[in-house]
Structures are given as C-alpha cells and as structure tokens.
Amino acid sequence: MDFLRPASWEEALAAKAEHPTAVPIAGGTDVMVEINFDHRRPEYLLDLNRIGELTEWEVGGENVRLGASVPYTAIMENLRAELPGLALASHTVASPQIRNRGGVGGNLGTASPAGDAHPALLAAGAEVEAESVRGSRMIPIDEFYTGVKRNALAADELIRAVHIKKADGPQQYSKVGTRNAMVIAVCAFGLALHPETRTVRTGIGSAAPTPVRARAAEDFLNAALEEGGFWESGNIITPSVAKQFAQLASGACNPIDDVRGTAKYRRHAVGIMARRTLGWTWEQYRGTARTLEGAA
Amino acid sequence: MATTGTPTNLTQKTRGGIGESTLRPDGTLKVTGEFAYSSDMWHEDMLWGQILRSTVAHAEIVSIDTSEALAQAGVYAVLTYEDLPTEVKNYGLEIQDTPVLANGVVRHHGEPVALVAADHPETARRAAAKIRVEYRELPVVTDEASATAPDAPLLHPGRDDHHAGHVPHPNIVHRQPIVRGNADEAAGRADVIVSGEYVFGMQDQAFLGPESGLAVPAEDGGVDLYVATQWLHSDLRQIAPVLGLPEDKVRMTLSGVGGAFGGREDLSMQIHACLLALRTGKPVKIVYNRFESFFGHVHRHPAKLWYEHGATSDGKITHMKCRIVLDGGAYASASPAVVGNASSLSVGPYVIDDVDIEAIALYTNNPPCGAMRGFGAVQACFAYEAQMDKLAKALDMDPVEFRQLNAMEQGTLLPTGQAVDSPAPVAELLRRVKARPLPPERQWETTEGADVRALPGGLSNTTHGEGVVRGVGYAVGIKNVGFSEGFDDYSTAKVRMEVIAGEPVATVHTAMAEVGQGGVTVHAQIARTELGVSQVTISPADTQVGSAGSTSASRQTYVTGGAVRNSCELVREKVLEIGRRRFGSYHPAWATAELLLESGKVVTDGGEVLADLVDVLEGEAVEIEAEWRHRPTQAFDLRTGQGNGHVQYSFAAHRAVVEVDTELGLVKVIELSCAQDVGKALNPLSVIGQIQGGTTQGLGMAVMEEIIVDPKTAKVRNPSFTDYLIPTILDTPTIPVDVLELADDHAPYGLRGVGEAPTLSSTPAVLAAIRNATGLELNRTPVRPEHLTGT
Amino acid sequence: MRVNFTVNGRRQEADDVWEGESLLYVLRERLGLPGSKNACEQGECGSCTVRLDGVPVCSCLVAAGQVEGREVVTVEGLADFARQREQGSCASGACGTSLQDAQSWSAAPRDGVTDSQTGEGTELSPIQQAFIDAGAVQCGFCTPGLLVAADEMLERTPSPSDEDIREALSGNLCRCTGYEKILDAVRLAAARQERKEEAV
Known part of the structure; x- marks a missing residue:
C-alpha cells in the first residue's frame, strides 16, 4: 500500500491520473473501517486532508458550492438557512466525532444507498463538480448514482465540490434507524418545497439499489398543488392528497430484506415519512406565507 | 526489556468502611489513561x-x-x-x-x-x-427440529460426558425436568388459563474491551500470561x-478488564x-478486533419458551407448565448450568405449588452460547412476566396487584422444594416502583416546537409527535446468587497487616477478576472496617494466590468479599494475640473485653483504647491466606428437579414508561425505574451503578440487541457495532433506583448479590410498556419496528 | 513511512508506519500512549476519541499519514490541556503545550511524595475528577473517549442541558454504567466550573 499526500488540488488530480485505482481518503469514515476490518487493501491511498479548499464553501446567488470535505458539523452549524434539508440530514450522520470528519464528498464517492446526504441532495437539487487532469464537469445529482455503491465518476476523477440549490422554501429530512443516535439508515426520506418553481422534489435513501427520487409522487403532488391553487392559497393539504403522495413514495422504493430491516417495512416507513415531511414543510410554508401576509 | 502494562498495586489511603460510597482505587488511573488493559x-x-x-x-x-x-x-x-x-x-x-x-x-x-x-x-x-x-x-443443525430429527447429524458423536446418559437425544446437552404437585389436576381448578410461545433472541455481552492479552515465554519453560x-x-x-x-508453570496475571458480563x-x-x-x-500479543470478538466469545442463549398458567377468578395462580428450549450452539460452554437456572427459576418470584417444567439446551451449528448476566433466568423472566400480564388481563385485574397477590415471600417453597430462607420483598418492590410519580407527558414540546431528541427516532427527525403513544409496564424477577447445584463454590483471600512508615496498613491479595464491578473498592472497604486501618493496598489478581472463583453469578462481593472478611478476622485474631502477649499484663480488658480494631488502635467494645496498632505490631507482619465457602448446595434430581440447589436470591422490579411511534414502530424509553433489595449496600454508589448498568442491558435486549444468524447457513450476519446495536446515551432514559436493605442473615454483612437481577426484569418491563402502548401481543424480544407495524 | 506530528504538545516521530495503520494504532503501539482505546475500530463507539487540531474525532478512522504536521490531544494530555485552557493560554482549544511544559511532560505523572500506585495526587482536569467523584467509571474502557468528548463539549457549552450532554456524548458507547453516572459527572463538572467562574 502506498500513501499519497498531495499538497494541492492539482497534485491530487495528477496523482489520481497516474494511479486511477487510488482510493481517495478524506474523513476516513468509510475507508478506514474497510481497512481496519481487512475488507479492502487498496494499492494507493490518496489523502485529501491537506487540500484546504475542499473544506471551504461559497454561498452564491443560486447555489452553495460546498467543498467535498466540508464536515457535516460545519454544514449543521453554518448552512442551516441555505441548505436546511442537508443540515438536517447532516445532524443524523453517525456521531459528533464522525460528523467532525465526514463530508458530502465521501457520501458521494462511496455512493452507498444508505448515505445520509443523498436524499437531501436529491430533494434540493444539486450538481457534482467532478474534476480530472482532463478538465472539470458538472454531473447532475439525478445522474450521479449508477448502481449499488457505484457512481458516474471516471477512474481519474475526484469530487471537488457539490453545487446545491439554495433553499427557496422549506425542506425536511427524516431517517429511520433502530437506535436514537449513531445508526445507519434503515431508510430515509428528504423533501424540499420549491415555491419559486412551484415544484416539490424528494429523495429516498436505503430503499432501492441507489438513492432515488419519488418521481411519480412528485408529479402527482405538483399537479395536485397546481390544480388546487395551493401555492397561492397556502391551504391545508387534504389527507387524501397526502395519502396518495405517501403511497406513490412507497411505490418508488425497490428495497431488499437485510439485517437492518425488511423490504416491506422500508416501503411502509418511506410512505409515513413522506406524509410527515410533506406535512411539516407545508405547515412551514403556510407559516411563512402568513407571516408575509402579516408583514404586508 | 520488560513488559509494559503489567498491573500495579492499588494503594489508597482514605476513610470509608463498608456501607460508604468510597471511590474506586483504580479511578485515577482509569481517567488518566494509565490503567493498563489487556490490549x-x-x-x-x-x-x-x-x-x-x-x-x-x-x-x-x-x-x-x-x-x-x-x-x-x-x-x-x-x-x-x-x-x-x-x-x-x-x-x-x-x-x-x-x-x-x-x-x-x-x-x-x-x-x-x-x-x-x-x-x-x-x-x-x-x-x-x-x-x-x-x-x-x-448440513447445518439450527433448531430443535433439525437437531433432534431422526437423521440429524450428531454434533458430538460418542459423547461420554456426565449428561450424556440422561438426555433424550445426543444433540441435547442437558435436560432438567422439575415436577411438583400435579399441574394437570390443578389446571382443573383454574377459571382462566393462558398460554403463549415466546422467543428470546441471541444477545451479546458487547463488553468494550476486546479479547486480548500477552503471553511471555519464561526461562523455566513455562509462560507468563496476562x-x-x-x-x-x-x-x-x-x-x-x-x-x-x-x-x-503457567503464571497468570489479570490485566485490566474492559467489561465482561459473562463473556x-x-x-x-x-x-x-x-x-x-x-x-x-x-512474547505474543493477540488483540481481537470487534468483528472477531463477535466470534471469539459465547453469547446469551436464544430461547423458545412455551408457558401455560391458570388462575382462579379471585386472582390466585393455580398451576404452571412450561417448556424452555435453549440453543447452546456448537459447544457446551455453560449450557448445563444455564438449563439448571432456567428450569429452577422458571416460575419466577411467585407462589405456584403445582408445576410441570422442562428445560433443555441444544447442540446446534449456531454460535456457542454460555454465560451472560442473568444466566438462564433472563429468558424465563421475559416469558413468565408476559404471562402475568396476560393472566391479569384475562382476570381484568391490575397487573401489579395481580403480581402482588401471588408474590413469593420468605418461606415460600421453590418448585425444587427448597424454601426461600431470607427476605423476599417481591410485593414491596412492585409497590415502590408503582408509587413513583409518572414522568410528565409530551416532554418533547418546547416553546420552539418539538425537541426531537426527546421523541422516538431522536435526532433522525422521524416524528414531531405524530403517532406517538405512551405505555407503562411492570416486571419483577428472581435470580440466584452464587454457583448452584452442589458446586463447591469458594474463594480465597490473603490478607497481610504490617506497619509501614509508622502506620498500620493492610494488603489484600485475591485472584478476583475486577471487571469493572468495583470488587477492589469493596475489598479495601472490608479491610478498613475489619482491621481499623485507612491505608489498604490491593495486590494484582494472579494465580500466586488461591482461587477466588468467577466474577459471575452476582457472587464476588458475597464469596470473595466473604473470604476477605474471613481472612481479616483471622488476621485480627492474630494481631490481638500479639497484643495480648505484649500488653496483656497492662490491663485486664485485654483478657475480658470484646476487642476491635478501629482507627489504627485496639479498642474495647466499650470504645476504650488499649493500644496503638503500631505498637502492637512493631516489626511483625501478620499474613493469612484462607479459603471461605458459602453454605453447600445440592444437585437437582434428574427426574423430579427436587433439591436445595441455590444459596441465595436477588430480587428486582422495574417500571418502564415508553413512548412508541406506532406508525413507524420506533420506541423511546422515557423512564425505567428500578427497586431492588440488596441486603446491605457495601458501597451504595457502586450498587446503583450496577443496577443502572444491568437495567440498560435489559433495555437493549428489549428494543435493539440481537445477533442475527442465517437459519439456512448458520452464519452470523451482523458481527459489528454497525449492525449489532447497543443503547447509546440518547436511548437510555433516567433510571431512578430505590434500594432496599433487608439483611440475609446467612450472608456476610447481610448482603445480597446485586449485578444480575436488574437485567432480568428490565426487558419484560419495557415489553409490557410497549404492549400497553400498542395493544399488540409481542411474544418476541427484541422488538423490531417490523413487529410494531405488521411489516 | 514516517509520520511527524504533535501529541499532547510534544513532537513525535513514528517510523516504519504501515500505510494502512490508523492514528489509534500509532498512538497505542508506537508512541506508548495506550490511553485511547480500541473497542470497535469502526467509528461506532467513541472509545478512541482524541482531538485532532482541536476537533474530537475517532482516531481509529484517521489514517496515520493524515496526521502529518498536525496536533493531537489524547486522554493522557487532558489534564495539562485543561490547565492551560484555564490559564487562558488556549482559548481555541487547538493549541499545544509550551516548550517548557512539553519538556517536563510525562505520560505517567506521579506524585513523588506518596508511594501511592493509584495515581492519587496526580493533577486531574475537572472532568476527570468529576468522573471519579460521580461514580461514572466502572470498567473504564469507554472513559478516555468520553472524557475527551465531554471536556470539549464543556469548552463549547459551559452550561449544557441534559439533552445537550446526551447529544454530545451520543457517539460514545458505555456498556457498564447505563450512562446515568456519566450524566451526573458532566453535570458536576459543569456546576464546579460555574462556581469557579462565579468566584472569579
């Protein structure tokens, strides 16, 4: 095993080009477990800790450019307003110690369906900034996950940052685990209201081979909200709409039975979380609307 | 170069005899990181x-x-x-x-x-x-059916052990029936009969310090093992x-132990x-990682338990029948003794005269199972307490009152025919947990909204109160203390008293394994009480002194504590002999009065000082190594299960208050209060720590802990802390503890073993509370979200 | 490979480090600092918690090569670290030991006055003392990680609520105590800290 310690992003890209099998290590929260338990013996470890810009973020007009190694703790503490869904998801990641080390880049690189950040990224809308010595490209989040623990990165590419749409409305995130902290998701659900485009986006974790959006549920809800004039009125979403949305979210799952839970439970729980997160975000939206009315 | 990390003497100069919450002599080493564990x-x-x-x-x-x-x-x-x-x-x-x-x-x-x-x-x-x-x-053998099928592969062909002759099948390690009265006849008097089949999952001790140690070859051809x-x-x-x-030539020394719990x-x-x-x-060092640790020690026996109880309409239990099948896995380990406990304690702390009981342990290709805190009594308690709630419900009685009506007392006969000959305050323990005010409802509501940390799901933000229902449940249990069934259970203690730097000091040397329970604290307290010194040194535990028996069965304070007291008494007699020899002529009280050692002096029982210990001992050191035994026990009869098999019993009761997200099937335990009779709390702080720790392991078994074995391949599917979950601080509620001290006159200082009883009743109390919240039957532990949501 | 970094204010160099080794292994097996514990080596128990440039992390999940040039505080250095923080030389929590302190630092400080082997007389940080006093230590294997995590929490949140304590310590498993006495210990340390500040 060789330990590569690039001092700059350019050196890191060069190293990855020279050794495409090199395994990037930043927070170490996935890679080191595999090494400690003898599950993996990479030829090269590519340490990204010395590259300061990976832990920086920029808040732009439309997007937040989030460095791949910005720790979850920093997201929780600093980006709650811009990225409320991801901040909530970050808070569910493992333990304080892990949140101090791990970042979204690691979640994306590992591309486990159980990664906590994925549903929030899918719901908010995001692009992955991938770079190699050949150049930089933006991969839409919907095209990023290609299979169980597989992603759209080329062998010589590294994740530089994630560009996440700044919230234009309420976002929520829920995760089921059989413990009240420090638990891998049995399944998870993210939901974001986008009042500017009058759309709702979702993300499902751990209930399909890859993180997925509940597209049929989104389409149904978008149409129902539009037809009922809900975005303007801020009226309460009726139980039948919420129920249909929840059922369609369940239907978007393609889960398996494993030691963490049954497929049937995962479908069921995703439906419950879909209904609840819709309720919470919509109440927040109505509250905001009312506040605005009051102010006007 | 010498080995580093070898254990050192623990010398503490402090006040604090028995009954006081003196602090651990190894505490400072443990908080500075200097305390050397085996790894x-x-x-x-x-x-x-x-x-x-x-x-x-x-x-x-x-x-x-x-x-x-x-x-x-x-x-x-x-x-x-x-x-x-x-x-x-x-x-x-x-x-x-x-x-x-x-x-x-x-x-x-x-x-x-x-x-x-x-x-x-x-x-x-x-x-x-x-x-x-x-x-x-x-082909793998994984349960009773496959183990005892006509063509079942024999795990250990040609068995010649002492159980081989009386088991009905060679894949059964041991079988213990207990028959008393006539259960069938008594069933005829019952107005209600309830039965149930209960399943108890495989629990892991999950001690944090991995199996590890260092073996150093010695020049004499032997080996030093830490x-x-x-x-x-x-x-x-x-x-x-x-x-x-x-x-x-195999010189063993105890290294620091990072928890044990039977494992x-x-x-x-x-x-x-x-x-x-x-x-x-x-020298060779071995350290298991967590993955290997799951394979490197035995687990708690998973069990299937079938129970039938009857009761008359006025709430008196008529009879009990049960059959307990424990899965011992591939090797015997402690299975025979676990069978003895499960059968003899299968009625729980209740008066039931007519019983028909059978317990067996199987040989299978599953992971070997053996000792874990509660040892056979845990599985039974889970089942009989579920039955008590069923009976109460069938009779439309309050579950606590129903239990109190049938509660065992001092003098009650166990199904083995043995009388309980020390206090058995079962009804009182239940009264105490029930009398406690309930925690306020909807504690998650704050001025800013819901604090998810107080809700089921916790930080995972699964509910802001939706679907959440509260439930309350009770359970009580009985655990034997010490090794039973005729085992020669003894401990050895070497105690030395001498004057060092102008001060009388005591040294206690035993082979007791300090695994965290605080035995070293208690030994020093006993020496202070018995010998009137303030400075006590606890020597490292090793095989240079006689056996102290196992740190299990809640027995160490009783048996090794008893041995330390006994050796201290013998040392005291010698010291007084020396005193009489030297100073007897100075005052007649040396010959006539009852003499004690207190605050470094020889005093009369009237409190008069006769001499300083420093003057009595001068240059002399007094050292005694002696064995000490508790009362002998008997084996259980192999057909009827009759026999005085146990030494002492320990009782604890719990009340669990839970909040269940009924839609997602997630549980948050809000409070888990415990009342336990400890006879005499030698160190109250440590006693409470034991009760809270044992309670929490029971909580884990109720809602999350299970080693999952694939029934087709008998392979372990979750050997890691990622998938074998134990409670975090966010899963663990406040655990108010009510300690009773009703002396057992047969035991040193009247004490009662403490460590295991709280692990028994904690699990069924949480299950009862979840049943109370959801109305579901729940015959299996741990409860998973699937069981609560029907998915 | 060779790794140079600072542990408890002292420069350390580890040689012949295998590239797959963790910071935890280097501390325990190469630098003679076994205080950080090896309970799970998968980031699930917190027993190996150390501060890396001031931040609590699981040292089992930090590759040894990643600590090159960085600062680590372990349980062995916690008392010194807390003392310096109190003296105001370390507001950020990320500072090291002065050269003078570093030279006099020892992994096993002993009080030369007594012949005690229990470490009595050792100067402890407030959180260490509180863990002993409250009965928060049983087997003690989780204790070093809990101490580092709790000390850092009290640095950030001097008057924590119970839920704050629970959240901050939710990455540290304990199998012995049921956590009640650990909560007591952190409450005790916070209360003592407050009293001290009031006195000043």
Missing part, C-alpha cells in the same frame, strides 16, 4: 498473533495448506491442530468439547482453525489469508493441560497466545 500490554520484541477462523458453520476440513503463509517474510509460526503439543486438545468449562484448533471438522461459523505469529498485525493477517483450507460443507478474564484459576485449569505444563467466563485467546509464544520463544 495495552506491550513488549519490545513481541509478535502479533492472528487466528484464522472458519468461513462456514459446519464442514469437514479436507485439507489445510500453510506453506505459503509460512514462507511470508515476518512470519514466525503457523500452527494447526497437528501442532498441538499434548494429547489434551480440547477445553471447556464443564464438558471439554471445544477444540483448541479445529480437528478435521468445524461446527460453527468463526471456529478457530489455524494460528499465525508475525512481526506486525498486518503481516499476520496477510499470512492468515494465505492459509488454504478446503472445506466440504455438511489476560482479561473472569476467573483466572478456571482458565489455568483448562490451559495448562493443553500446553503440557504443570499449573505452576469472559470461557477461554478465548489464552491458549492460542501461549502456544505461539512457546513455539516461537517470543
């Missing part, structure tokens, strides 16, 4: 040992090729069954059926097959990976014959480290 042992030129384990549960070993592993640079030895030095190739607590290394067959997933010693753990791992083992897989264990002398008895060494009663890496050290002539 902290280090030697300059030591090697690292690695164990190759079977990847399948049941197979013939066709061949093992170690040549490639041996050829690797940095590898010093590779050992298989063929390399074992003597004819003794098995070990075991009661039945020597466990191979040191697999002999042509493996019987469970993760069984040790070969050993490697190398200069770095990674070298050892890589070498182990290069050992080629060819398996021919055999390990974390629960019973040094039991280890020694099993290790020495395999090495072909006399016991005095260190069996051997793990002890023999392996010694074999490698003796073969290579170098």
Whole structure:
C-alpha cells in the first residue's frame, strides 16, 4: 500500500491520473473501517486532508458550492438557512466525532444507498463538480448514482465540490434507524418545497439499489398543488392528497430484506415519512406565507 | 526489556468502611489513561498473533495448506491442530468439547482453525489469508427440529460426558425436568388459563474491551500470561493441560478488564497466545478486533419458551407448565448450568405449588452460547412476566396487584422444594416502583416546537409527535446468587497487616477478576472496617494466590468479599494475640473485653483504647491466606428437579414508561425505574451503578440487541457495532433506583448479590410498556419496528 | 513511512508506519500512549476519541499519514490541556503545550511524595475528577473517549442541558454504567466550573 499526500488540488488530480485505482481518503469514515476490518487493501491511498479548499464553501446567488470535505458539523452549524434539508440530514450522520470528519464528498464517492446526504441532495437539487487532469464537469445529482455503491465518476476523477440549490422554501429530512443516535439508515426520506418553481422534489435513501427520487409522487403532488391553487392559497393539504403522495413514495422504493430491516417495512416507513415531511414543510410554508401576509 | 502494562498495586489511603460510597482505587488511573488493559500490554520484541477462523458453520476440513503463509517474510509460526503439543486438545468449562484448533471438522461459523505469529498485525493477517483450507460443507443443525430429527447429524458423536446418559437425544446437552404437585389436576381448578410461545433472541455481552492479552515465554519453560478474564484459576485449569505444563508453570496475571458480563467466563485467546509464544520463544500479543470478538466469545442463549398458567377468578395462580428450549450452539460452554437456572427459576418470584417444567439446551451449528448476566433466568423472566400480564388481563385485574397477590415471600417453597430462607420483598418492590410519580407527558414540546431528541427516532427527525403513544409496564424477577447445584463454590483471600512508615496498613491479595464491578473498592472497604486501618493496598489478581472463583453469578462481593472478611478476622485474631502477649499484663480488658480494631488502635467494645496498632505490631507482619465457602448446595434430581440447589436470591422490579411511534414502530424509553433489595449496600454508589448498568442491558435486549444468524447457513450476519446495536446515551432514559436493605442473615454483612437481577426484569418491563402502548401481543424480544407495524 | 506530528504538545516521530495503520494504532503501539482505546475500530463507539487540531474525532478512522504536521490531544494530555485552557493560554482549544511544559511532560505523572500506585495526587482536569467523584467509571474502557468528548463539549457549552450532554456524548458507547453516572459527572463538572467562574 502506498500513501499519497498531495499538497494541492492539482497534485491530487495528477496523482489520481497516474494511479486511477487510488482510493481517495478524506474523513476516513468509510475507508478506514474497510481497512481496519481487512475488507479492502487498496494499492494507493490518496489523502485529501491537506487540500484546504475542499473544506471551504461559497454561498452564491443560486447555489452553495460546498467543498467535498466540508464536515457535516460545519454544514449543521453554518448552512442551516441555505441548505436546511442537508443540515438536517447532516445532524443524523453517525456521531459528533464522525460528523467532525465526514463530508458530502465521501457520501458521494462511496455512493452507498444508505448515505445520509443523498436524499437531501436529491430533494434540493444539486450538481457534482467532478474534476480530472482532463478538465472539470458538472454531473447532475439525478445522474450521479449508477448502481449499488457505484457512481458516474471516471477512474481519474475526484469530487471537488457539490453545487446545491439554495433553499427557496422549506425542506425536511427524516431517517429511520433502530437506535436514537449513531445508526445507519434503515431508510430515509428528504423533501424540499420549491415555491419559486412551484415544484416539490424528494429523495429516498436505503430503499432501492441507489438513492432515488419519488418521481411519480412528485408529479402527482405538483399537479395536485397546481390544480388546487395551493401555492397561492397556502391551504391545508387534504389527507387524501397526502395519502396518495405517501403511497406513490412507497411505490418508488425497490428495497431488499437485510439485517437492518425488511423490504416491506422500508416501503411502509418511506410512505409515513413522506406524509410527515410533506406535512411539516407545508405547515412551514403556510407559516411563512402568513407571516408575509402579516408583514404586508 | 520488560513488559509494559503489567498491573500495579492499588494503594489508597482514605476513610470509608463498608456501607460508604468510597471511590474506586483504580479511578485515577482509569481517567488518566494509565490503567493498563489487556490490549495495552506491550513488549519490545513481541509478535502479533492472528487466528484464522472458519468461513462456514459446519464442514469437514479436507485439507489445510500453510506453506505459503509460512514462507511470508515476518512470519514466525503457523500452527494447526497437528501442532498441538499434548494429547489434551480440547477445553471447556464443564464438558471439554471445544477444540483448541479445529480437528478435521468445524461446527460453527468463526471456529478457530489455524494460528499465525508475525512481526506486525498486518503481516499476520496477510499470512492468515494465505492459509488454504478446503472445506466440504455438511448440513447445518439450527433448531430443535433439525437437531433432534431422526437423521440429524450428531454434533458430538460418542459423547461420554456426565449428561450424556440422561438426555433424550445426543444433540441435547442437558435436560432438567422439575415436577411438583400435579399441574394437570390443578389446571382443573383454574377459571382462566393462558398460554403463549415466546422467543428470546441471541444477545451479546458487547463488553468494550476486546479479547486480548500477552503471553511471555519464561526461562523455566513455562509462560507468563496476562489476560482479561473472569476467573483466572478456571482458565489455568483448562490451559495448562493443553500446553503440557504443570499449573505452576503457567503464571497468570489479570490485566485490566474492559467489561465482561459473562463473556469472559470461557477461554478465548489464552491458549492460542501461549502456544505461539512457546513455539516461537517470543512474547505474543493477540488483540481481537470487534468483528472477531463477535466470534471469539459465547453469547446469551436464544430461547423458545412455551408457558401455560391458570388462575382462579379471585386472582390466585393455580398451576404452571412450561417448556424452555435453549440453543447452546456448537459447544457446551455453560449450557448445563444455564438449563439448571432456567428450569429452577422458571416460575419466577411467585407462589405456584403445582408445576410441570422442562428445560433443555441444544447442540446446534449456531454460535456457542454460555454465560451472560442473568444466566438462564433472563429468558424465563421475559416469558413468565408476559404471562402475568396476560393472566391479569384475562382476570381484568391490575397487573401489579395481580403480581402482588401471588408474590413469593420468605418461606415460600421453590418448585425444587427448597424454601426461600431470607427476605423476599417481591410485593414491596412492585409497590415502590408503582408509587413513583409518572414522568410528565409530551416532554418533547418546547416553546420552539418539538425537541426531537426527546421523541422516538431522536435526532433522525422521524416524528414531531405524530403517532406517538405512551405505555407503562411492570416486571419483577428472581435470580440466584452464587454457583448452584452442589458446586463447591469458594474463594480465597490473603490478607497481610504490617506497619509501614509508622502506620498500620493492610494488603489484600485475591485472584478476583475486577471487571469493572468495583470488587477492589469493596475489598479495601472490608479491610478498613475489619482491621481499623485507612491505608489498604490491593495486590494484582494472579494465580500466586488461591482461587477466588468467577466474577459471575452476582457472587464476588458475597464469596470473595466473604473470604476477605474471613481472612481479616483471622488476621485480627492474630494481631490481638500479639497484643495480648505484649500488653496483656497492662490491663485486664485485654483478657475480658470484646476487642476491635478501629482507627489504627485496639479498642474495647466499650470504645476504650488499649493500644496503638503500631505498637502492637512493631516489626511483625501478620499474613493469612484462607479459603471461605458459602453454605453447600445440592444437585437437582434428574427426574423430579427436587433439591436445595441455590444459596441465595436477588430480587428486582422495574417500571418502564415508553413512548412508541406506532406508525413507524420506533420506541423511546422515557423512564425505567428500578427497586431492588440488596441486603446491605457495601458501597451504595457502586450498587446503583450496577443496577443502572444491568437495567440498560435489559433495555437493549428489549428494543435493539440481537445477533442475527442465517437459519439456512448458520452464519452470523451482523458481527459489528454497525449492525449489532447497543443503547447509546440518547436511548437510555433516567433510571431512578430505590434500594432496599433487608439483611440475609446467612450472608456476610447481610448482603445480597446485586449485578444480575436488574437485567432480568428490565426487558419484560419495557415489553409490557410497549404492549400497553400498542395493544399488540409481542411474544418476541427484541422488538423490531417490523413487529410494531405488521411489516 | 514516517509520520511527524504533535501529541499532547510534544513532537513525535513514528517510523516504519504501515500505510494502512490508523492514528489509534500509532498512538497505542508506537508512541506508548495506550490511553485511547480500541473497542470497535469502526467509528461506532467513541472509545478512541482524541482531538485532532482541536476537533474530537475517532482516531481509529484517521489514517496515520493524515496526521502529518498536525496536533493531537489524547486522554493522557487532558489534564495539562485543561490547565492551560484555564490559564487562558488556549482559548481555541487547538493549541499545544509550551516548550517548557512539553519538556517536563510525562505520560505517567506521579506524585513523588506518596508511594501511592493509584495515581492519587496526580493533577486531574475537572472532568476527570468529576468522573471519579460521580461514580461514572466502572470498567473504564469507554472513559478516555468520553472524557475527551465531554471536556470539549464543556469548552463549547459551559452550561449544557441534559439533552445537550446526551447529544454530545451520543457517539460514545458505555456498556457498564447505563450512562446515568456519566450524566451526573458532566453535570458536576459543569456546576464546579460555574462556581469557579462565579468566584472569579
């Protein structure tokens, strides 16, 4: 095993080009477990800790450019307003110690369906900034996950940052685990209201081979909200709409039975979380609307 | 260069005899990181040992090729069954059926097959990976049906152990029936009869300090072994014959123990480290990682329990029938004794005259199971307490009042015919937990909204109160204290008293395994009380002193504590003899009064000072090593189960308050209060710590802890802390504790063993609370979200 | 490979480090600092918690090569670290030991006055003392990680609520105590800290 310690992003890209099998290590929260338990013996470890810009973020007009190694703790503490869904998801990641080390880049690189950040990224809308010595490209989040623990990165590419749409409305995130902290998701659900485009986006974790959006549920809800004039009125979403949305979210799952839970439970729980997160975000939206009315 | 990390004397100069919450003598070392655990042992030129384990549960070993592993640079030895030095190739607590290394067959997933010693753990791992083992897989036996089927493969053909003659099938380790009265006839008097089948999952001790230690070959051909264990002398008895060494050439010293809970009663890496050290002539360190730890020790027996109870309409239990099937896995370990406990305590702390009981333990290809806190009584308590709630419901009675109506008291006969001859305040314990005010409802509501940390799901933000229902449940249990069934259960203590630097000091040396319970604190307290000194040194536990028995069965304060007190009394008598010899002529009270040692002085029972201990002892040291035994017990009759099998009992009751997200099936335990009779709290702070810790392990068993074994392959599916979950601080509620002290006159200071009882009733109390919240029957523990949501 | 970094204010150099080794292994097996514990080596128990440039992390999940040039505080250095923080030389929590302190630092400080082997007389940080006093230590294997995590929490949140304490310590498993006495210990340390500040 060789330990590569690039001092700059350019050196890191060069190293990855020279050794495409090199395994990037930043927070170490996935890679080191595999090494400690003898599950993996990479030829090269590519340490990204010395590259300061990976832990920086920029808040732009439309997007937040989030460095791949910005720790979850920093997201929780600093980006709650811009990225409320991801901040909530970050808070569910493992333990304080892990949140101090791990970042979204690691979640994306590992591309486990159980990664906590994925549903929030899918719901908010995001692009992955991938770079190699050949150049930089933006991969839409919907095209990023290609299979169980597989992603759209080329062998010589590294994740530089994630560009996440700044919230234009309420976002929520829920995760089921059989413990009240420090638990891998049995399944998870993210939901974001986008009042500017009058759309709702979702993300499902751990209930399909890859993180997925509940597209049929989104389409149904978008149409129902539009037809009922809900975005303007801020009226309460009726139980039948919420129920249909929840059922369609369940239907978007393609889960398996494993030691963490049954497929049937995962479908069921995703439906419950879909209904609840819709309720919470919509109440927040109505509250905001009312506040605005009051102010006007 | 010397070994580093060897244990040191613990010297503490403080006040505090029995009954006071004196602080741990090892506390400062433990908070500074200096306390050396078995995995902290280090030697300059030591090697690292690695164990190759079977990847399948049941197979013939066709061949093992170690040549490639041996050829690797940095590898010093590779050992298989063929390399074992003597004819003794098995070990075991009661039945020597466990191979040191697999002999042509493996019987469970993760069984040790070969050993490697190398200069770095990674070298050892890589070498182990290069050992080629060819398996021919055999069908697996995984439950009672497959174990006792006519064509079932026999796990241990040709058994000649002392249970082989009375079991109905060779794949049954031991069977204990207990029959008293006439259950069938009594059932005729019942107005209601309830029955149920209950399933108890496989729990892991999950101590945090992994199995580890250091074996150092000695110049005399022997070996010095530093390990974390629960019973040094039991280890020694099993290790020495395999090495072909006399016991005095295997010198064992207890290293720091990172928790035990029963999981260190069996051997793990002890023999392996010694074999490698003796073969290579170098010190060998072995440290399991967490993955290996799940394969490296026995677990709590999973069980299927069938129960029937009847009661008259006025709430009196008429009879009980039960059948308890414990899965012992591939090797016997402590299974026979677990069967004895499960059967003899299967009625719980209730008066039931007519019973028909049967308990068995199976041999299967599942992971071996043995001792864990509560030892057989835990599984039974889960089932009989569910039955109590069912009966109360059938009779439309309050579940606590129903229990109190049938509660055992001092003098009650157990189904074994043995009378409970010390206080049994079962009804009172229940009254106390019930009388406690309930925690306020909807504690999650804050001015800013819901604090998800107070809700089911916690930080995962699954509910802001939706679907959340509260439930309250009760349970009470009975656990035996000390080794039962005629076992010669004794401890040895060596106590020395002398004057050092102008001050009388005591030194206590035992082989007791301090595993965290605070035995070292208590021994010093006893010495202070009995010998009137303030400075006490606790010597490291080792095999240079006689056996202290096991740190299990809630027995150490009773038995080794009793031995320390006994030796202190003998030392005191000698000191007084010296005093009489030297100063007897100065005052007649030396001859006539009852004399005590207090605050460094010899005093009369009237409080008059006769002499300073410093003057009495002068240059003389008094040292006594003596064994001490509790009252003898008897074996249970193999047909009727009758016999005075137990020494003492420990009782605890719990009330659980839970909040359940009924839609997602997630549970948050809000409060888990406990009342326990401890006879006499020698160290109240430690007693409460034991009760809270035991309670929390029971909570884990109720809602999350289970080793999942694939029923088709008998392979363990979750050997890690990622998927074997134990409670975090966010899962653990406040645990108010109410301690009763009703003396047991048979025990030293009237004390009662404390450690296990709280683990019994905690699990059924939480289950009862969840049933109360959801209305579901829930016959299985741990409860998973699937069970609560019907998915 | 060779790794140079600072542990408890002292420069350390580890040689012949295998590239797959963790910071935890280097501390325990190469630098003679076994205080950080090896309970799970998968980031699930917190027993190996150390501060890396001031931040609590699981040292089992930090590759040894990643600590090159960085600062680590372990339980062995916690008392010194807390003392310096109190003296105001370390507001950020990320500072090291002065050269003078570093030279006099020892992994096993002993009080030369007594012959005690229990470490009595050793100067402890407030959180260490509180763990002893409250009965928060049983087997003690989780204790070093809990101490590092709790000390850092009290640095950030001097008057924590119970839920704050629970959240901050939710990455540290304990199998012995049921956590009640650990909560007591952190409450005790916070209360003592407050009293001290009021006195000043």
